[in-house]
Amino acid sequence: MILQIQNLEEYQQVYQRSVADPEAFWAEMADSFVWKKKWDRVLDWDFRTPKVEWFSGGQLNITENCLDRHLESRGDQVAILWEPNDPEGETVRYTYRELHAAVCRAANALKANGIGKGDRVCFYMPMVPELAIAVLACARIGAIHSVVFAGFSATALADRVKDATCKMIICSDYNSRGAKNIPVKKVVDEAMDMGCDSVTRVIVHRNTGGEVAWNDRVDRWWHEEVDGQSSDCPAETMEAEDELFILYTSGSTGKPKGVVHTCGGYMVYTCFSFKNVFQYQDGDVYWCTADIGWITGHSYIVYGPLLAGATTLMFEGVPTFPDAGRFWQICEKHQVNQFYTAPTAIRALMARGDEWVEKYDLSSLKVIGSGGEPINEEAWNWYNEKVGKGQAPIVDTWWQTETGGIMITPLPGITDTKPCFAAYPMPGIQPVLMNADGQEIEGNDVEGLLCIKFPWPSMIRTTWGDHDRCRNVYFSAFADKYFTGDGARRDAEGRLRIIGRVDDVINVSGHRMGTAEVENAINQHGHVVESAVVGYPHDIKGQGIYAYVIADRTDAEPLRREILEVVTKEIGPIAKPDKIQIVPGLPKTRSGKIMRRILRKIASGDTGNLGDVSTLLNPEVVEAVKEGAV
Numbered sequence: 001m002i003l004q005i006q007n008l009e010e011y012q013q014v015y016q017r018s019v020a021d022p023e024a025f026w027a028e029m030a031d032s033f034v035w036k037k038k039w040d041r042v043l044d045w046d047f048r049t050p051k052v053e054w055f056s057g058g059q060l061n062i063t064e065n066c067l068d069r070h071l072e073s074r075g076d077q078v079a080i081l082w083e084p085n086d087p088e089g090e091t092v093r094y095t096y097r098e099l100h101a102a103v104c105r106a107a108n109a110l111k112a113n114g115i116g117k118g119d120r121v122c123f124y125m126p127m128v129p130e131l132a133i134a135v136l137a138c139a140r141i142g143a144i145h146s147v148v149f150a151g152f153s154a155t156a157l158a159d160r161v162k163d164a165t166c167k168m169i170i171c172s173d174y175n176s177r178g179a180k181n182i183p184v185k186k187v188v189d190e191a192m193d194m195g196c197d198s199v200t201r202v203i204v205h206r207n208t209g210g211e212v213a214w215n216d217r218v219d220r221w222w223h224e225e226v227d228g229q230s231s232d233c234p235a236e237t238m239e240a241e242d243e244l245f246i247l248y249t250s251g252s253t254g255k256p257k258g259v260v261h262t263c264g265g266y267m268v269y270t271c272f273s274f275k276n277v278f279q280y281q282d283g284d285v286y287w288c289t290a291d292i293g294w295i296t297g298h299s300y301i302v303y304g305p306l307l308a309g310a311t312t313l314m315f316e317g318v319p320t321f322p323d324a325g326r327f328w329q330i331c332e333k334h335q336v337n338q339f340y341t342a343p344t345a346i347r348a349l350m351a352r353g354d355e356w357v358e359k360y361d362l363s364s365l366k367v368i369g370s371g372g373e374p375i376n377e378e379a380w381n382w383y384n385e386k387v388g389k390g391q392a393p394i395v396d397t398w399w400q401t402e403t404g405g406i407m408i409t410p411l412p413g414i415t416d417t418k419p420c421f422a423a424y425p426m427p428g429i430q431p432v433l434m435n436a437d438g439q440e441i442e443g444n445d446v447e448g449l450l451c452i453k454f455p456w457p458s459m460i461r462t463t464w465g466d467h468d469r470c471r472n473v474y475f476s477a478f479a480d481k482y483f484t485g486d487g488a489r490r491d492a493e494g495r496l497r498i499i500g501r502v503d504d505v506i507n508v509s510g511h512r513m514g515t516a517e518v519e520n521a522i523n524q525h526g527h528v529v530e531s532a533v534v535g536y537p538h539d540i541k542g543q544g545i546y547a548y549v550i551a552d553r554t555d556a557e558p559l560r561r562e563i564l565e566v567v568t569k570e571i572g573p574i575a576k577p578d579k580i581q582i583v584p585g586l587p588k589t590r591s592g593k594i595m596r597r598i599l600r601k602i603a604s605g606d607t608g609n610l611g612d613v614s615t616l617l618n619p620e621v622v623e624a625v626k627e628g629a630v
């Protein structure tokens, strides 16, 4: 079994060792997995290209490590514990043995439908067990999965399908979410009409059983394709650096990019980080409330926990249905030991009052986690007192889609915790703070741009189809360093606090959103002349979306409604601006660049000191924008 750090002294020792000789350290960690062939070299790297190769020459299949490896020792242990949206509905349990068989059947169905090694399969599905099963089925046969969060629009889905030239889409008929029954297949049909020519099959999982339109040429039912298949499917031999999956994420410019993760390093790091960050012990029930459509779900619902032989809970619904006690009711019902959620959910539940959390017995909780966005002190304290009862340590985990796994976090019961501090690097992770001139800022009580100066096994390898973009976005700002896009502070004792993005990316309810992406969507409206989008502090969402819009129409209310519709159509409801201000102009520099700094200040209500605006091309619009602020 992979190393599980037990105390502070061991953490310090392991950390030192991992930095002094990373190759020896990671080779030792990798040794606890099943390899079909051992690697020739632990690490080859050059951040200038960038080229990062871990365990090259090694061959494996990640599903053998998630499933087959556990059959003998824990075949009858529950692997996936699924809690439906409807609290009266039936809990579904897959033991490791059952999950293995289900994954093999699905893998055989994929093969029967023409999918093989290297093919891309897109997922557009709610949080049902079949999503995890089919993702693993792809990995079983060496197909590359690209999961798209089922809240994205048909346009966003089509963009992603086309970018990765996916051969298949796997979806559900409907998504049962809170009180709603949301059409899913219909969105896929719309996406298919947008020129997804590479797709030859759409596999539809019958979830709620509602009516769906059918295209005999491409559509097939999951149960008809999967149920009769053999429960034996040999695991494809994969090179350590073969692609495992693509996951699209937003950046500061242009379209979302497909972050690529590979088999060997991702396996080693997600398992190692899962075991240590959550201090998972045999028999525990672990629950991460994320959606598999995001990296958190990939690494800490599916791969990390299954690699570690854990029981991982998967929840179909939302935190507030049927009421604001749902999370805590599930924790009590399944005696959850490790609970991992996002600050947005904590803030939303905190706002509903303490009675919901006090109604349930949460004494089983040993570790509670937070991640995806900065957690404010009030939410941290509430989480600590009301959920953790001052007993279960909070792990505030900082990481990114690109990092594949948790990078900076306290280790529960091992290192100390401090509100809002992700605190300490994981073994093997070497964070540095840089100034704008490209120098490393040493010492404590300092602030800078967060970079990582040495490779780690689960780091991004490329952006799908555009390696230059990967270099430009992450490896060109600072020589020989991976730049995270975040700013951070190091306190007097050396703990790290993540401040937030320093680029034009905003974090709305833990979802990453490029301001340029939202602007592009708004600009699709025929009467919008120009727009500028910024983030502003929002009590529940962390950041809200504030859009300034120049239009050639004056009926503000209908225009706002139409803009919301356009954004919903182009990206999805998660990108809808919270505030839209129709403005006569946007403050610009003489070279024509929008002065976002001023717009950010106005959006956050901080109009007292906007700085010197006299050098602007159009200083007069600043007053008008200020006056019309919503």
Ligand code: PRX
Residues within 6 Å of the ligand: 249, 295, 296, 370, 371, 372, 373, 374, 375, 396, 397, 398, 399, 400, 401, 402, 422, 484, 485, 486, 498, 499, 500, 501, 507, 510, 511, 512
């Ligand atoms: O700004 C940081 C913020 O979320 C970004 C990464 O988002 P995403 O790729 O969606 O990955 C989510 C995986 C957790 C980061 O650049 N972020 C993530 N975790 C934290 C955080 N900000 C503050 N504290 C955190 N714990």
